[in-house]
Amino acid sequence: MKEEKLKIALQKAGRLSEDSIGLLKKCGISFNDGFGKLRTEALNFPLEIFFLRDDDIPEYVADGVADAGIVGENIVAETCKQVNTVEKLGFGRCRLSIAVPKNFAYDSVESLNGLRIATTYPRILSDFLRRNEVKAEIHVISGSVEIAPSIGLADAICDLVSSGSTLLTNGLREVETVMYSEAVLITQQNLGSAQKEILEKLLFRIRAVKAASENKYILLNVPNDKIERVCQLIPGMKSPTIMPLAESGWSSIHSVIHKDDFWEVVEKLKQEGAQGILVISIDQMIR
Ligand code: PRT
Ligand code: ZN
Secondary structure, eight states, rough: OOOOOOOEESSSSSSTHHHHHHHHHHHOOOOOOOOTOOEEEOOSSSSSEEEEOGGGGHHHHHHTSEEEEEEEEEHHHHHTTEEEEEOOSSSEEEEEEEEEETTSSSOGGGGTTOOEESOHHHHHHHHHHHHOOOOOOEEEEEOGGGGGGTSSSEEEEEEESSSHOOOHHEEEEEEEEEEOOOOEEEEEOOOOOHHHHHHHHHHHHHHHHHHHHHHEEEEEEHHHHHHHHHHHHHOSSSSSSSOOOOOOTTEEEEEEEEEEGGGHHHHHHHHHOOOEEEEESSOOOOO
C-alpha cells in the first residue's frame, strides 16, 4: 500500500524560500532541496514538497493539489482562495503600505481621493479604499511599483515595505499601513484523515521550533538571600531549577526567558546581585 503523505508547497526562489526550507530542516525533516527541483520527498517524514511561485501557492492548496503551503499573508489576502491559515511562522515580516512622493502634501487618508495608485495588490487596496470611503484609481502593475510616480505612471503606490530603504531611495514617504504580513502555514479545507494526522505532527514540531527561537536558556549565580526575588524575575516554564554552588551561600539558577524581555530582565538580575550570567540558544522547546 502506498504510504500516505502530506503535500506541502514552498516558494521556489524568493524571500521566503530559505526560511521555509530552514524551518522544515529545524523540524528534523531531511530532504534534497537541490537547485531547480520542482518536487521532492522527505527522507524521514511523510512529506512531499513542491517548489512553486508564491502567488500560485494559495490556489494549489485551495484546489487540493497541495495539502498545505507556506506563503505570505499578503498573498493569501490578495488571492482570496478558500484555505485555512493554521499557524503564523514569524518570518517574512513586512507591511503593505501606501506611499506618496516625499513633497506631496498629505494630511489624512482623504488626501488619496482622486489619485492614481500603482500596486500589485489591487484587491487588498480596493478593500482598504472602500473601508475608508476614498475614491482613487488603481493601476495594476506587476513589478517595480516604486518607480511608478517618478515616471508619471501614478501619483502614489501601494507596495510591501520592510526596511523602508526602497521607498527612501525612490523619494517616497510611507503614509498609510494597509496590512501587516508574515509567512503563514495554510492548509486546504478538506484534508484527509491521514493528512490531518501528519499535519498535527508537523505543527507540533513547528511550534517547538518557534517557541525555541523566541526563548533563551539562562543560567546565573546568585547569593542565596536573593533566590526568591530572582525566581520571580525568571519564572521559566514551570519554575526555575536551583542548584547549590560549591561556594557556600551561593546558588546557580537555570531558567527560560523570552528574547524580547531579555535585556530588561538582565538589568534587574544584575541589580539583585546576579553574577556569571550565561545565555544559550534553544533548539527545540516543548511545553
Ligand atoms: O517569484 P515569486 O513570485 O515566487 O516571488 P516574488 O518576487 O513575487 O516575491 P518575493 O520573493 O519578493 O517575496 C515573497 C514574500 O516575501 C512576499 O509576498 C512577502 O510576504 C514577503 N516579504 C517580506 C517581502 C518583503 N518583505 C519585501 N520587502 N516581499 C517583497 N518585498 C519587496 C517590496 O516589494 C519592495 O520592492 O522589497 C522591497 C522593499 O523592501 P525594503 O526593505 O526596501 O523596504
Ligand atoms: Zn510572487
